[in-house]
Structures are given as C-alpha cells and as structure tokens.
Amino acid sequence: MSDSRSVSGAEKETARVEAFSDGVFAIAITLLILELKVPSGLDEHGLRSALEAEWPSYAALLVSFATIGIMWVNHHRLFNLVHRVDHTLLLLNGLLLLGVTVVPFPTALVADYMGRGGARLAAAVYSGWFIVIAIAFNLLWRYLASPARQPPLLKVSLESPEVRAIHAAYRVAPLWYVIAFALSFWLPVASVAVCGALALFFALPPRHAGG
C-alpha cells in the first residue's frame, strides 16, 4: 500500500515537471510571433514591398517554430519513459528549458540580419544555439539512461528498442547542428535551411516499431 502510494507520488511529481516544461515550450513557441514587426506608415505599394522584404523573418519563424515543436515532441517522448524525477534531473531539465526560452533571441537575430552584412554571424549564433540545446538534450538523456541510477529513473529496460532508438538519434543530432554551424561562415542562408531540414527530418515518425 505505501509502495503504491509512493509510486503514485513519483508519477504526480513527474507530471508536474512535464506540465511546467510544457508551459515553457508553449510560451516560447508563441512568443516567436512578437519578433515579426509591422512596418509602419506606408502606402499599399510600400507595405507590399516591406512585407516581401521580411522573408527572413518568416523563414526564421518557421524554422524556429518547427524546431521548438519537435523538441516538445521529443521532450514528451522522453518523459513518457520517466518513472521518477530526482534533483539532478530537475536541474538538467532546467538547463534544457533555458535553451528553449532563449530561442526567440537568435531567431530575431536571423530575422533582422539575413541577407545583410551580419548574416554570417547571425546564422552562426542561431545554429550554434541549437548545438547547445542538442547537448542539453544529451546531458538529460545520458543522466536518465545511465545504469548508475539506482533505482532507475526510466520505466523501461535500458536494452529496450525505444531506449536504443533514442540513443542512436541523440548521438547524431549535435553533429548535424555542427554542420549547420560550420556552413554559417560561408553560406548563412544554407545554414538556416539545414536547421529547417533537420526539424523536418526529426519530425519523421521514429523508425522503431510502436513509437
């Protein structure tokens, strides 16, 4: 009886961490729109040109929206496997959420500087920040899936196909963002495009059965 209650306490705890994280993801993804500026005081022709000239803002919004959305799905999938949270997990999750809340800033940087002088620096900050987030995801995951955690934080065996699929995907993700980062120094538009392609790629259904 006391066992089942403590299990239920652990699940309530996990649910509250998930709910708080969901809130942060939902707010960060919705704040992106505040970076889109309405050009002021123009006539119809000028407004049309100004809206067309804002294409980097639309592109940056789309890529960041897709990336945060996919990160939410992944965070969600990760926490579906979590049995209980401990203090370190809370801190690592906080680090990841810091990564997510900051995204509107590099997004605004890309929106303002793409196609201008500072484009390479903007794309470098943008893709570089996604490396940071990918590393935060890896730290969280490695802590979760470490055999040293006793009792385990995960509900499932470390040998299960879900765990292996996540291991494989997470090992590779930061490297892709490193490629986007490297590209930013020559082809800033291509760097942002790679970030967008990565979001689409991660949006594909997971390969293991039952995902």
Next chain:
Amino acid sequence: MSDSRSVSGAEKETARVEAFSDGVFAIAITLLILELKVPSGLDEHGLRSALEAEWPSYAALLVSFATIGIMWVNHHRLFNLVHRVDHTLLLLNGLLLLGVTVVPFPTALVADYMGRGGARLAAAVYSGWFIVIAIAFNLLWRYLASPARQPPLLKVSLESPEVRAIHAAYRVAPLWYVIAFALSFWLPVASVAVCGALALFFALPPRHAGG
C-alpha cells in the same frame, strides 16, 4: 489488464496534447492585447482623439479574440472525440497551432492599416491567413475521420451525428473565408466585418442534438 493500461496511456497522451494546445491558444489570445499601443505624450483632448482613432485596433482585437476563442472551442470539441494520437496527428496539430500563434501579426497589420493606404493588403493578409487556418483544421479533421486509420483515432463511429455535423461545417468554413478574402480587394472593412460575423456564426450552438 494490459489493454486497459494502454487505453489509459493513450488517453494520457491525448490529454497532454490537448493541454499543450490549450496553452498555445491561451497565450496567443492574451498576446493580442500587446498590439494595442498607448499613445504617448498627449493632453486630455489629444488622448481622447488618439484613443478614438484607434478603432481599427479595437475591431481587429475583438474579431481576432472571437476567432481564436471559437477555434479553441472547436479544437476542444474535436479532441473530445479523439481516442488516441499518432505521430502524423501530432504534426497536423502542430501546423494548426502555427496558424494560431501567427494570428497576432495579421491582427496588428489590420490595426495599423485599416482606414489608410494599405488597408486592402492588410485585410487580404488577415482573411487569407484565416483560410490557411481553416485548411489546417480540415487537414487535421480529414486525417482524424479517415476510415483508413486502423485502429480508428476517433472514439465515435464515422456515421455518428457529431462526425457528420463537423464534416458539414468544416467543408463550408474555408469558402466563407475565401469570400472575406475576395472582398478585401474592394471593401477591406467589409472583409474584416465578415471575419467577425463568421466568428459569431460559428459561436452559435451546434445544430445536432447533444452538442
């Protein structure tokens, strides 16, 4: 036993997608107010005139608030019928949420340009964006209600009156927004008014019994 547990897992999953979506709707609807600007440095007479001159902002705020509110009710009604979510549903829901988060931008466009040179373009973007959202709702619904999904994603029979009522309503909604869009090239104020009237119309109680 394992069956009932997986059902409950599916319901928890659905609940979390609903909660995340609710968060995005609630934030987008509340961010609309940030587009209302306080005119600065005026005396009483000037302030009164400036506040009166902001009527397009108030109108745009009201129409967008009503539209997002009704979309929330519809999203809610849809997900009440959902039994489980799969990966594609998650992506289609993400597309819909993208539509919702963007609404403050065309709203600000209408607020700034109604009654001025760029009014027609602003109303076209505004009503055009609602076509996009109506299409996203249709994609989500068609996927949900497709007989090809096995096991079905819906809790209810595809022949049930709720499903038929939603089919009928969703088939028509984009067409109404196309009319608002077409109007925008001649009568931008009428275009925005049609969007407002549509929100009121969709706010009427559903015609089928038990809704």
Next chain:
Amino acid sequence: MSDSRSVSGAEKETARVEAFSDGVFAIAITLLILELKVPSGLDEHGLRSALEAEWPSYAALLVSFATIGIMWVNHHRLFNLVHRVDHTLLLLNGLLLLGVTVVPFPTALVADYMGRGGARLAAAVYSGWFIVIAIAFNLLWRYLASPARQPPLLKVSLESPEVRAIHAAYRVAPLWYVIAFALSFWLPVASVAVCGALALFFALPPRHAGG
C-alpha cells in the same frame, strides 16, 4: 454506468474550461510587467529620479495585479460550484476572459497619464473597464444560477449560503466601480485608489461559513 460516465465527462469538460481560463488569467497577470519601461541612457541621479517618477506605473501594476488576482479567486470559486458547462456558458466565460486579457491596456494608460493632462480620461477608461468586467461576471453568474437551467449547471442548491453570498456580492460590485468611474472626472488618483481598495476589500475572506 452510462450516467456516471457522463458525469465524469461533464467534470472533465468543466476542468478543461477552468484550465484554459487559468492560463488566460496567469498570462494576463504576468504580462502587466511588460508595461513597466526601463528608462534608458541615464546616469545614477537621473535613473533614480526617473524610477521615482514612475510611481503611477507601480501603483497601476499593483492595483491591476490585485484585481486580476481577486478575479481569478472569484472565477475559481464560481467554477467550484459548476457541475457542467454548456455552450452559452462557454461564450459568457469567453466574454469575461476578453475583459481580463484587455486589462494590461488601461493599466498602461493609467501608468503613462496619471499626474499629467490625460489623467482623468485614463482613470475613466481604467475604472470603466472594471465596470465592464463586473457586468461580465454578473452575466456569467446569473446564467449559472438561473432556475431556468434544467438540469442545473450548479452542483449546489440555489438556496445554499454560498449561492446567496455570491448573489449579494455580485449585485453590489458593479456599483462600486461606478463610483470609481464617477470619481475619475474630478479626482483621477482617488478613482484608481478606489479600484485598489475594492481589490483589497474583495480579498477579505468571504463572510459565509465554510468559504
């Protein structure tokens, strides 16, 4: 069996409306801070003066925070009595939420114009908006507590002390805001102060036992 399931469905429905409303209240109350502007480019002495000169912003923030907070408590208390929601209730609740999301705008108006030329108009808009919200609360409550709703929307008898206490409090609240509104034409600071005093007054514990 089917009865108890529909009761649980009604409770889930009510819970989701409460959760969405809570989200809107939480966001509106937190967005208030965005109206506080950091004075830019000053030395220490200038910064101190500028921060001191912002007292109307602090006052408006406090009064609006307290008012939205108390409205949340009241909304909460109302929905604790709600057994099921119907379509009209959803719309009336939406009207109330519209009232809440708008609050940051009259708050910014008071923050910018108190102690200046437009103070009377700002205080009139501010207190006038609270009349609108008080009326929205009354509409919601009268619909909820109408004996015409069959089956009733409330869990408790219309003769219960909670219901009577709410009746008494809601009947009076708009009148107090009318006084604040009337005051705004002579003494704008007193008008805002009355709004603050009302929030404190409504924050007193309810008089009936068991509240």
Next chain:
Amino acid sequence: MSDSRSVSGAEKETARVEAFSDGVFAIAITLLILELKVPSGLDEHGLRSALEAEWPSYAALLVSFATIGIMWVNHHRLFNLVHRVDHTLLLLNGLLLLGVTVVPFPTALVADYMGRGGARLAAAVYSGWFIVIAIAFNLLWRYLASPARQPPLLKVSLESPEVRAIHAAYRVAPLWYVIAFALSFWLPVASVAVCGALALFFALPPRHAGG
C-alpha cells in the same frame, strides 16, 4: 465517504493553486528573453561588438532564470507538503507570485545599466527585490507551518525533517540577499554575482534524506 470526498476536494483545490502558480512561474521565466534586444542596422563587425557589449544582459538573464527556476522548485517542494489551502494562504501565495512576475523589470534594469553610471542603483533594486521575494516566501511558509492552523495546512508533522530543513533554509535566505544588497552600493557586479551564486547554492540538493 463524505470525509474522503472533502479530502479529495481539498487536494483538487491545492492542485489548482499549484497549476496557476506554475503558469505564472513559466510565463515569467520565459518573458525574460524579451529583454534581450537585437541591435539594429549594423555590419558584421558592429554586430559582433554589440552582441559582446550585451554581456550584462546575458548575465542578468542567466541569474534571473536560475533564481526563478529555483524558486519554482522551492514552491513546488512547499506545496507538496500542503494538505489544503485557505483564503489567507491564497493571498500570501498571490503576494509571492507578484514578486515573481516583477522579476523581468529589475532584470532589464541590470541588463541596461550594468557597467554604466546607474549600475549601483540597478544592482540595489535587483538584489533588493530578491529580499522582498525571500520575505514573501517566509511569510507563506510561516503561515503554512504555524501550529496555530487547526486543522493543519501541512500533510506532515511540524517536527518532520523536511519541515525543519525548510525552516533552517528560509531563515537564512533573506540575509544572503541583504548581503548582496549591501554589496550593490560598492561593487554592483559582485552584488549580481552573489545573487547568481545564491541560485546555484539553493540548487544544490537538499541536505535532509529523501528530498
């Protein structure tokens, strides 16, 4: 039977207060990013310098993010011990949430004035505000843990190790922020650094077993 229902009602009530508070924490922590400004209209070299010159913004963001994050964890830990909420607890919790929602303002002040003329005043407001929040936490906790509350608001005995650990920690926290406040008049950067160090210190796992 009626007993167990009222217990469950009390838990639902507590859960709703927690959810509202979580929403406010999540929004306040995510709004911090809005204070980071994108420097406009620069070439690559100028942009790099401008981004480097924004280090006080990054530092303030990090310290405030960590502080709000830790306050969330503490709030969470406190409410895990709460059995039921009463009216006064609701008001004290509201006072604490007021403290949390304001944090983006002193953060912006530090971001704009660190390394400039107004740095000492900015750091004083910043650390001073954390004293206010620490006092609000103490008021909330003292009310919760007072033996005068009958029936008790806490689930656990006032002699339990969790309660004693919180007593010990809360007694000291305001004093540390007083030190940061005192430092602000000589060494504003050190004052903000102490606030950051305190967040890291409070992030250490609690010393009592089972935390």
